[in-house]
Amino acid sequence: MNTRAIAAGALTAIIASGKTLDDALAAALVPLEDTRDRAFVQELVYGVLRWYWRLLPQLRSLLRRPLRDRDRELEMLLLVGLYQLQYLSTPAYAALSATVDACADLNKPWARPLINGILRNALRRSSKLDEIANESVTNWSAHPEWYVQMLQRDWPDQWQSMLAADNEYPPLTLRVNSRRNSRERYLTLLAAAGIDAQKSTYAEHGIRLGTPMAVESLPEFECGSVSVQDEAAQLAAPLLAIPPAARVLDACAAPGGKTAHLLETHDNSLRVVAVERSADRTALLTATLRRLQLHAVVHTADVAEVNDWWNGEPFDRVLLDPPCSASGVIRRHPDIKIHRRAQDIPNLVKQQSRLLNSLWPLLKPGGKLIYGTCSVLRAENDGVVAKFVNEGDGIKVNNIAADWGTATDYGRQIVTGEEHMDGFYYASLTKE
Numbered sequence: 080m081n082t083r084a085i086a087a088g089a090l091t092a093i094i095a096s097g098k099t100l101d102d103a104l105a106a107a108l109v110p111l112e113d114t115r116d117r118a119f120v121q122e123l124v125y126g127v128l129r130w131y132w133r134l135l136p137q138l139r140s141l142l143r144r145p146l147r148d149r150d151r152e153l154e155m156l157l158l159v160g161l162y163q164l165q166y167l168s169t170p171a172y173a174a175l176s177a178t179v180d181a182c183a184d185l186n187k188p189w190a191r192p193l194i195n196g197i198l199r200n201a202l203r204r205s206s207k208l209d210e211i212a213n214e215s216v217t218n219w220s221a222h223p224e225w226y227v228q229m230l231q232r233d234w235p236d237q238w239q240s241m242l243a244a245d246n247e248y249p250p251l252t253l254r255v256n257s258r259r260n261s262r263e264r265y266l267t268l269l270a271a272a273g274i275d276a277q278k279s280t281y282a283e284h285g286i287r288l289g290t291p292m293a294v295e296s297l298p299e300f301e302c303g304s305v306s307v308q309d310e311a312a313q314l315a316a317p318l319l320a321i322p323p324a325a326r327v328l329d330a331c332a333a334p335g336g337k338t339a340h341l342l343e344t345h346d347n348s349l350r351v352v353a354v355e356r357s358a359d360r361t362a363l364l365t366a367t368l369r370r371l372q373l374h375a376v377v378h379t380a381d382v383a384e385v386n387d388w389w390n391g392e393p394f395d396r397v398l399l400d401p402p403c404s405a406s407g408v409i410r411r412h413p414d415i416k417i418h419r420r421a422q423d424i425p426n427l428v429k430q431q432s433r434l435l436n437s438l439w440p441l442l443k444p445g446g447k448l449i450y451g452t453c454s455v456l457r458a459e460n461d462g463v464v465a466k467f468v469n470e471g472d473g474i475k476v477n478n479i480a481a482d483w484g485t486a487t488d489y490g491r492q493i494v495t496g497e498e499h500m501d502g503f504y505y506a507s508l509t510k511e
Contacts (some may be wrong), residue, residue, distance in 0.1 A: 082116050082183035083159050083177055086123035088220020090155040093128065100128065100414035103411065110325050114293075126162045127155070128413035129246055133221040134158050134165075137208045141197050152185050153194065160198045160209075171202055176214035181443040221246055226406070226420035233457045237494055241455065244496030245409040245416075251291040252499075254308040254336070255284045256343050256371060262286060265305060268298040280498045281483045282313035283346075287499060303371040308336040311407075311453075311493050311503035315398060318449050318505055324348040325395040325414045327374070330382040330438055332362030335367030337398060342373040351375040352394075354382040393443040403452040403459050407495055425460055431463045439471070442510045447477070450506045455494055457487075460504040464489040468508070477507035 083252040089107035092098040104124055110116045127134065138157055139145075146154050156178060163174035175198050182190045201208060217224045221443050230238035253264045262284055269276045274292070275327060278374075279285025294300055294307055295324055315337050323346075329338045332353035341351055355361045355374045361379040368375060375452070378388040404427060435450065443446055453461055465488065468474050483500075484493040491508030 081177065081181040081184040082111075082120050083107035083123065083156060085111070086120050086127070086153050086159050087156040087181065087185065088350065089120070089124050089128055091152045093124075093191075094131075094155065094417055095151045097418065100124070100412055105398070107177065109210065120324075122167070123159050123162065125413060126166055127158045128417065129410075130162060130166065130221045131158070131413075131417060132223060133212050133218050134161050135412070136218055137161060137201075137211050140207070140211055141200055141204070150187070153182075153187060153190050156181055156185065156194060157197055158196065161201055163343075164198065164201060165204075165281055175202075176200065197334055217462075219312075222416055224421075226416070226419070229421075229456055231425075234455070235411065236260060240496070241494050241502075244494075247410055247496065248291075249309075249410045249501070250499050251288045251373060252308065252310050252313075253281060253286040253288065253305050254282070254299070254313050254340060254343075255286060255305050256303055256339075257284055258343050258373075259302075260299075260304045261283070265298070265340075272298055274416070279310045279313070282310045283312045283317070284340075285313050289295060301370065305366070305372065307337060308340070309408075309411075309501045309503075310502040312336060312496070313340060314481075314503070315400070315449060315451050315505065316344055318507055319396045319398060319447060321345060321349065321396055324350075324484065326350045327352070327396040328394045328398065328438070328441065329353045329400045330434065331355065331401055332377075333357065333364040335364035335401065337363065338375055339367055339371050339373055341398075342368075343371070352378070353377045354380055354388055356381050383434050385437060385441060389441060393446070395446050396440055396448070397438055397441055397442050397448040398451070399434060399448060400451050400453075401434045403427055403431065404456055405453055405456040405502075407453040407455045407493075410495065411501065424456065428463055430460055431459060432466060435463065435467050439474075439510070446510050448508045448510070450508065452504050453501060454504060455492065455502040460492065460506070461487050463491045464506045464508070473511040475509040475511050477509055478509055 085107050089103045092103040093100055108117050160178040163169050166172055168460050179195045182188055182194055213219050222242055224342050230241055255265045266276060275289030276286050279287050297305060332338050333355040338353045357363055358379050380388040404419055405415050450464060468476060479491040484491040490504055492505045493500050495502035
């Protein structure tokens with residue numbers, strides 16, 4: 080089947096039907112066996128989503144009238160064509176021909192002249208399309224207007240570089256399982272396999288690859304020597320400063336990277352309880368622990384409904400990574416630009432506050448809670464923590480002494496792209 084048609088189908092599922100990038104792409108790749116075809120479809124889908132808010136106004140300028148709703152796949156195919164012509168090294172004639180041929184696989188052979196004419200017009204009007212790309216902040220940054228405005232308000236000196244970082248290809252960062260391996264040994268394995276890699280800047284067990292690759296191709300991946308985890312996420316476990324034989328809660332724990340990191344860096348006296356609301360995501364968490372040969376008590380539950388899963392024994396440490404806008408990982412999940420709405424943020428803030436208030440009573444006196452998000456929006460970060468601290472009693476805000484990120488009033492923020500990391504926020508609180 081034509082790879083452009085497959086990409087257009089996946090984009091229709093994401094943009095028109097609201098499916099996630101991960102789910103839509105997984106389904107789309109099923110019929111493809113050739114790894115090059117799979118990689119090309121992935122490049123097309125990610126690329127169109129990454130530049131959607133720039134490509135869409137360009138496409139509209141090329142249409143005499145809007146396409147019908149039932150022809151959304153053709154709109155997606157045209158976006159695929161524009162992406163190839165502007166961002167890929169594929170010769171224009173080849174990209175145009177293959178994109179036109181995709182009409183047959185979409186069961187719309189009648190559209191061949193339409194697609195051909197619009198894309199040829201795009202080639203002729205390339206300078207005009209460049210002008211459109213720079214007409215507004217939304218166009219040149221390829222982000223929705225509401226999000227641009229939030230970043231301008233929250234980060235007046237950094238918003239432009241943060242938007243640019245969202246559109247870059249993210250690195251593949253690994254976390255070495257220190258129970259089974261050392262970072263030095265694994266770097267040697269990678270070098271022997273001809274894989275370019277270097278130590279991460281801040282994370283003790285992190286390795287950053289020069290070029291992303293299929294995880295199944297990594298040495299000793301299946302036997303649990305290494306996992307994929309961004310360096311910013313690897314900073315959570317050390318912040319907990321876990322004492323011997325501690326009892327730790329990992330709330331909202333799937334897919335299990337932080338749970339596993341806690342267990343990898345401590346002996347078997349550590350007792351970890353991991354709670355995840357989604358059954359499907361709990362399955363991912365369980366699979367992660369199984370591959371790494373680690374053990375935690377796992378519950379599928381709304382962690383805020385403590386009576387549904389808690390046995391009454393308090394925790395020495397709590398790691399809370401609540402649902403958030405995921406604005407710090409847009410470069411990895413560009414469908415966030417499509418699916419997220421401004422009105423989602425107040426609802427997420429309410430959910431984050433609910434979780435924080437529900438879990439605080441489970442912490443022992445003297446215990447520590449780390450609140451972390453993959454968001455760069457102040458409302459979800461300092462805003463949530465400030466409200467919690469100001470309305471509560473016996474809550475100490477700990478200074479996070481670190482050489483990564485930027486100190487905020489209540490925590491520490493990593494902005495997207497800083498030392499190749501995802502955007503992350505951490506706050507450290509102690510119960511007095």
